[in-house]
Each structure stands twice: as structure tokens, then as C-alpha cells.
Amino acid sequence: MKLDKTTVKLENTTQLSKNTKKRVYHDACGMAHGLELLGDRWALFVVRELMLGPRRFGDLRADLPGISANVLTQRLSELEASGVVVRSKLPPPASVQVYGLTEWGYEAEPIVQELGRWATRSPGHDPTLPISGVSILLSFRTMIDRARIGDRDFTVGFRFGVDEYAARVDRGGIHVERGSATGDLVFSGHPSALAAFVYGGVALDVLADNRALTLRGDPMLAARFADLFVLPPKFHPLA
Template identity: 85%
Template structure:
């Protein structure tokens, strides 16, 4: 029995040491795509970058919007992204005085990667738009999926409240511009990001969503309808065309 316990202990120690000493995946390929995957290809890395696209966030906020990630893995990814120059740590001024993580100027340049990967994958017949989605993710999807030909002369200010997180957006001929800040505007959506996605992308009824307590609109429903009309998902790939 002692020998068996000793072997088990040694095995667990070896696994622990392997995990601690594990090196990042290296492809030994000069292609920029290969190095890009070395920087952002580890599990959860691109999710962390996505969640920082609208500004710096606290560790706890990142964990809340990435419920599938453990604290240890999030810490590891943030450390790796910081070491590679994608993420930077800073401290908010008083009275907050808390540590936050944000993207560097170079880190923000990764937004087209997030956008185009999302646009490409949305065509998959297996993509399930009813799964949970974070506030940052739905707002980034608006920046990706907006059809500028539908804007016309629309000039609209929109506020969003997702729990304690608040954002403002402005739609004009240039597209949609989003930033953090106290929600205000011609219309304000308050509720769950997944419910907002259902309204914009699936045509769910605002009344039904309000009755469920999932999404509340403050403002003219007609303006909300004009806002939703701006966003078009790419056509699904015909599964019969997949070899």
C-alpha cells in the first residue's frame, strides 16, 4: 500500500511540475499567422483580448464574463499576454485605486481578427446563437455586422446596461461607435446581452423579452426597430455543399 501511495504522489508531482514548466506552443514556422497563433492561439487567450476591446477591466469582471475559465488559467493568460506586449496592467486613480488590465495600442489592432473570425464562423450551420454572450461580445458584433448601406441619414444615440456594466453607442454614416460610460441616449437597452442578441439578430419581440424581465427598452420602440434593422448576419453555409 505505501508503495502504491508513493507512486501516486510522484505521478501527481510530475504532472504538477509539467504544468508549471509547460512551454507555450511553438510552430517553428516563419509565417506571421504561425506567430499570431503562438501569441493568441492558447485556450482563452483570444477571449481575454475580446473582453478588453472596449477598455480596461478588473480581473473579477473578466472572470464574470468568461464563466468557463478558472482563476488560475485567467491569471496565466493575462501574464502571457502581458509578457508578449498585448496586455498592460495599470491602476485606476482614487477613489477606485484598483488594478485593471487593458490592451496596448498593438493589442487593439487585433480587433479585425476577432471581427472576421466571428463573421466567418457565423456562417457555420453548427453555430448556435442562443448560447450565452457577454456584453462586450454583443457590442463588438454590432461593429462587425452593421450594414452601412442601411444607415442612410440615421443619427442615433444608444445606451446599454448589462448589470453594472454600461456603454454608449452612436450610429451615423460612419458606422457604429461604442465606448464605456453611463448609459444615455435616444433609446436605452437594459438587461441580458443574450436577450439583446435575440432582439437584434433573431427578431424576438421586445414585449415578450420585457415580460420575461430579460430586456427593457427605455425609448421609442420604432427607433429600436430601426437600430435592429442595421445588423445583418452573413448567410449560413448550405450543409449540402460541405464535402
């Protein structure tokens, strides 16, 4: 059987990781074991990027620009060994290897959500830094205020380069999955620009003029969509 370069590299790194002493806390607390599973640098980022479905190695690398190929390979092999990630191959005509979360791996979403919600209260959090498409959509699932949704359901499409997502907004919140970017609203552009519109209050026409984000659909509905998401207040320590 012919092995591709990524498979060989992953297997080599898997062997290397077996010979590398992992961080162990010798503590029976579930939190301690959770940190043993997801506490290494970039591990939780990899899990975050797989929350909306399986992805190719190159796609993960593109959306995690600070990670090296070697470290990404090692994190994937470790997460696979621990049962959080599973490797599979897409059927023809794609026939490419992808990495996805196991059923248990998907159960980590509340960790990602609550850590994000907690950390956005930090005075040091900088929302203008780059953000991935998966990350901004997961933030919508975290920050949506269901009391603001009202009675009207609507659909939203998101297109970030070649990646497309479809979402439905209803009384239960926002439901996002990979799929054709169609809907009552369709946003196309950079995830950071979408974050600037929703969380930063930057006008859509300004973003469109900068070719950062475009909208197909009713601007009034888009404004209503943006109003659904509320960041928690900043923590201000006493002087």
C-alpha cells in the same frame, strides 16, 4: 510594498508560465506567430473582453464563466509578457488593478471581427448560447450594414448589470465606448436578450415580460436599430 492576492497570484503564475513550454510552430509565417501569441485556449477571449477598455480581474472572470481563475491568471500574464496586455492601477478613489490592451493589442480587433463573421456561417453555430456584453457590442461593430443607416444619426445606451456603454450610430457605423447608458434609445438587461431582439427577431414586449430586456425610447427607432445588423448567410455543404 504590500501586494494584493491577485498580484501575488499573477506573479506566481507568470513564473510558472516561464517554466511551461509554450506551443511553438517553427514557421516564419506571421499567422504561425499569431497563433503562438493568441492561439492558447481562452487567450483570444481575454483580448475580446478588453476591446472596449480596461477591466478588473473579477469582471473578466464573470464574463468568461467557463475559465478558471488559474487559467485566466496565466493567460493575462502571458499576454502581458508578449506586449498584448498591460496592467495598471486606477486612480483614487477606485485604486484597483485593471488589465487593458496595449495600442498593438487593440489592432487585433479585425481578427476578432473576421473570425466571428466567418464562424457565424457555420451550420453548427448556435446563436442562443450565452454572450457577454462586450461580445454583443463588438458583434454590432462587425455586422452593421452601413447601407441601411441612412441620414439620421442617433445615440444608444446599453446597461448590462453594473456595466454601461454609450454608442453613436452614423454613416460611419456604430461607435461604442464605456460610459453612461444614455441616448435616444437605452437598452437594459441581459446581453443574450439583446441578441435575441437584434438577431433573433424576438419582440421587445416578450423580452420585457420576461424581465430580460427593457427599452427606454421610441420602439420604432429600436426596430430600425435592430434592422441595421445582418448575419451572413449559413454555409450549406453539398450533400
